[in-house]
Amino acid sequence: MKKRKYAAVSVAFVIVAGCHARRARYVVLPSAPHYLLESPDRQTRSFPDTTANFSDAYGGWVDLGQGMTLKVDRAYFEPVESRRIQDYIGLESVRFRCEPSGALRQIEYSPLPARPTAQPPVTFAISASQLAARYHRLLFQVVLDTKAGSAHAVLISGASRSMIATHYEGLVRGDGCAHAVKTGTHCAAIPEGAAASLTFEIVANGRLMAVLWGSTVAGVIGSKRPVYLSRTFRGRMVPVAFDAADLNALRLPLLPGDVLRF
Numbered sequence: 112m113k114k115r116k117y118a119a120v121s122v123a124f125v126i127v128a129g130c131h132a133r134r135a136r137y138v139v140l141p142s143a144p145h146y147l148l149e150s151p152d153r154q155t156r157s158f159p160d161t162t163a164n165f166s167d168a169y170g171g172w173v174d175l176g177q178g179m180t181l182k183v184d185r186a187y188f189e190p191v192e193s194r195r196i197q198d199y200i201g202l203e204s205v206r207f208r209c210e211p212s213g214a215l216r217q218i219e220y221s222p223l224p225a226r227p228t229a230q231p232p233v234t235f236a237i238s239a240s241q242l243a244a245r246y247h248r249l250l251f252q253v254v255l256d257t258k259a260g261s262a263h264a265v266l267i268s269g270a271s272r273s274m275i276a277t278h279y280e281g282l283v284r285g286d287g288c289a290h291a292v293k294t295g296t297h298c299a300a301i302p303e304g305a306a307a308s309l310t311f312e313i314v315a316n317g318r319l320m321a322v323l324w325g326s327t328v329a330g331v332i333g334s335k336r337p338v339y340l341s342r343t344f345r346g347r348m349v350p351v352a353f354d355a356a357d358l359n360a361l362r363l364p365l366l367p368g369d370v371l372r373f
Contacts, residue, residue, distance in 0.1 A: 142157070176311075177209055178209065182207075183233055209247070216242075236302055312367060328362070339372040342369050351363070
């Protein structure tokens, strides 16, 4: 009799646990000034804060993770200081993919055949030793220091997140990239005439799709309805519940690994 009782309790526990697992979901909640996303454990974050595991929405930086791709484009002019359309020669592009080890691996390079020999290729923007680092943080539109002025983007790389954070704090103070050696990090300012962008992968209608960092559900689906979204929670995919007729709800930022069906 005791064995049967224990067996019944075990079965009941499995059923309850299974039902709880099936009910796990994210929920979009209307709010002001920003909508909220409630996770399955009932924690809530405003839409800008949903990217906090990767970036600081207000600090203007993103920590690169596995599968993210960094792209650097550089426009060339002759003479080099010119920005007149009649002196424009062309564009070079290079893409780096973040590997499981954290290192950035060059996966594509589009050279410019007519690039002046005195001007370096876009691949020189980031050194090989920096690409091999374990952690990377991309900062958008940074004021380096009073002498160097601003840069379109800066890439900080290092052996630990704490090292990167230390160098980042120096940049905020206006120390520039020069103190990278002191903090044990690498620092590369994207050069004049160049721009950096970051993409990551989601699954859209069963296919991998690369989208720009900052992309939202609305930016991908457009006017298509209905739409279904799933997101990782503690190692498994769970649905995200929202009102597809509410355009504000569709401003939810996408994250790497999200699955969309529309």
